Structures are given as structure tokens and as C-alpha cells.
Amino acid sequence: MSKVFHMYHMVNMSPWPFLMGFAVLSSVLGLVKMFTSASIFSFMWSMMCVCYIFFLWEKDVVRESTFQGFHCSRVVSGLIFGMILFIISEVFFFLSFFWAFFHSSLNPVVDLGACWPPNGLSPLNPFGVPLLNTVVLLASGVSITFCHQSIINEDWKSANLSLGITWGLGLYFLGLQYFEYKMAGFSISDSVFGSVFFMSTGFHGFHVMVGTGFLIVMFYRTVKKHFSMSHHFGFECAAWYWHFVDVVWLFLFSVVYWWGS
Missing domain, CATH: 1.10.287.70 (Helix Hairpins)
Known part of the structure; x- marks a missing residue:
């Protein structure tokens, strides 16, 4: 046969x-x-x-x-489609948290004092650590984009440097978020405000943690020269995921930290 x-x-x-x-x-x-x-x-x-x-x-x-x-071209096209569907599912995952936040904040019930934030809660200053975290993630988005261009141009020294900066900024973001949680004057059990705040920002922090691990793996593969200018889809997946994390944080900062406070 x-x-x-x-x-x-x-x-x-x-x-x-x-x-x-x-x-x-x-x-x-x-x-x-x-x-x-x-x-x-x-x-x-x-x-x-x-x-x-x-x-x-x-x-x-x-x-x-x-x-x-x-992983030929036909296989890579299937992986691209799968990654796009995965990111779409993540979009709807975070959409549920924003839905809960707007549902509670636009029409606060009497139990919350008919106001938002609820009586007795002191929200975090959006122009302190949250703003610094925003700058950190935006800078990491720039560095990973520069890394992508370096891979396309086969400038491996710049690619390694910029990718190392990216996952380093990811670790720095997680450290700042831990410090923010320690300094918060409310907890996850303090009404719907605390629940939605810590669930949305906490899951985003978990995604940053996963994305940072993803980038560290890609950093190792870049150092070992596993990629070429035409075959680096693993890195592209990590970059797409990281940009998604950046965009979600911009919405969290604008809605939960700034407008919500």
C-alpha cells in the first residue's frame, strides 16, 4: 500500500x-x-x-x-486561526467583568448608598501606581514590537535585548501590582466594588504572569536561534497575547481606576 x-x-x-x-x-x-x-x-x-x-x-x-x-504553511495557518479564536474568547472573558462593573456603577442600589464608589470605600488614586503600571505596559508593547522588527531584519542582538526588556517590564508590573494590593484600603469582600476590582485586575495580573512566562520561553528560543525572518510564529503568538494584555489594561485603567473612582 x-x-x-x-x-x-x-x-x-x-x-x-x-x-x-x-x-x-x-x-x-x-x-x-x-x-x-x-x-x-x-x-x-x-x-x-x-x-x-x-x-x-x-x-x-x-x-x-x-x-x-x-509546522508547514498549512499548519501555521491553522495555528493562526486557533490563536485568533483564543484571543476572542479572552476578550469576552474580560467583557463579563466590565459588564458587571457598569451594571453596578451606572445604577447603584440603595444597599451601596445609591452612589459609586459605595459609602465607606476609598478607591485607589489612578494617577499613582496604576498610571505607572500603564506606562510600564505601554513601554513593553513598544519593546516587543521593536523585537519583532529585529527578528524580521535578523538583528538577533537587538531582538534578544528588546525581548529581555519586555519580560523584565512584565515582572516589574507584577511587583507594582502586588505593592498596590498591599496598599489598598479595601478587600475583595467589600461590596461589589471590591469584588469586581480584584477579580478584573487580579485576572489581568494572572494574564500578565502567563504572558511573561510565554515571553521568557520565546527569549530562550531567540537566544538559541530557533527563529528565522520567515518562520517565527511562536514569537508572534506571544506578541499578539502581550498586545491583548496591554489593551485590556488600558480599558481597566480608564474604566475601573479612573472613571470608576
Whole structure:
């Protein structure tokens, strides 16, 4: 029987999707246990498993795309479509938080004092740490765009430098957000204002954390010269995701921090 040649990549059997799902479930259960019994061991162990499985899974994908050459143009077009759908789903995820914020702020109920922010709550100054975080993310957007141009021009020294600056700014943003949470005069249990504030900004911080990890992986691949001027879709995915994180933060700063206060 003759072989059938096609333009698609038939992925081999892999244990990583099942193991990743189990590790994520364990991390959620560990998070619940941390909230109820103040025991952080289960959560930290589960997160270590998540990171290790992610590393092994990413290693397989890098091998398939870079060294085995399975990611041809037809496969890349499918990956582009999948990444676009993923970002659209993330847009609607954050849209739910903005919907909840506007629903509560435009027509505040009597229980909140019929005003927004509710009586007794002191919102954060939008022109303090939030404004600094805005500058940090905008600067990171510029640096990752410069990195993309450097890859296209095959200027690997500039690409490594600008990409290192990008994920460094991501870590700096997370540090500033942690400082902001420590200085906040309200908590997630302080009415719908605290709930929506910490859920929206907290999930954005989680996305920054994931995006920073994504960029660190791309930084390693750039140093190892896995990319070329015509084949660097992994980096493009990271750049699209990072720009999405930037745009979401601009809406959060404008609506939740500035207008909402």
C-alpha cells in the first residue's frame, strides 16, 4: 500500500493534555484548601506540577516545529486561526467583568448608598501606581514590537535585548501590582466594588504572569536561534497575547481606576 502525503501535521499520542488537566484541577482544589485552612502546600505543589508539565509539553512542540519541520504553511495557518479564536474568547472573558462593573456603577442600589464608589470605600488614586503600571505596559508593547522588527531584519542582538526588556517590564508590573494590593484600603469582600476590582485586575495580573512566562520561553528560543525572518510564529503568538494584555489594561485603567473612582 502506498503512503498518502498531505499538508497536515498528525500529532502523536501525548500524555501532556491529560496530565495538565489533572494538574490544573489539583491546583484549583489546592487553592480552595488554601482559602479554607490556610495551607499553601497543596497549591504550591500543584503549581510546580503545572509548570513542569508545561515545560515538557512546550519542549515537544518546539521539537516538532523547529527540528522536525512539521509546522508547514498549512499548519501555521491553522495555528493562526486557533490563536485568533483564543484571543476572542479572552476578550469576552474580560467583557463579563466590565459588564458587571457598569451594571453596578451606572445604577447603584440603595444597599451601596445609591452612589459609586459605595459609602465607606476609598478607591485607589489612578494617577499613582496604576498610571505607572500603564506606562510600564505601554513601554513593553513598544519593546516587543521593536523585537519583532529585529527578528524580521535578523538583528538577533537587538531582538534578544528588546525581548529581555519586555519580560523584565512584565515582572516589574507584577511587583507594582502586588505593592498596590498591599496598599489598598479595601478587600475583595467589600461590596461589589471590591469584588469586581480584584477579580478584573487580579485576572489581568494572572494574564500578565502567563504572558511573561510565554515571553521568557520565546527569549530562550531567540537566544538559541530557533527563529528565522520567515518562520517565527511562536514569537508572534506571544506578541499578539502581550498586545491583548496591554489593551485590556488600558480599558481597566480608564474604566475601573479612573472613571470608576
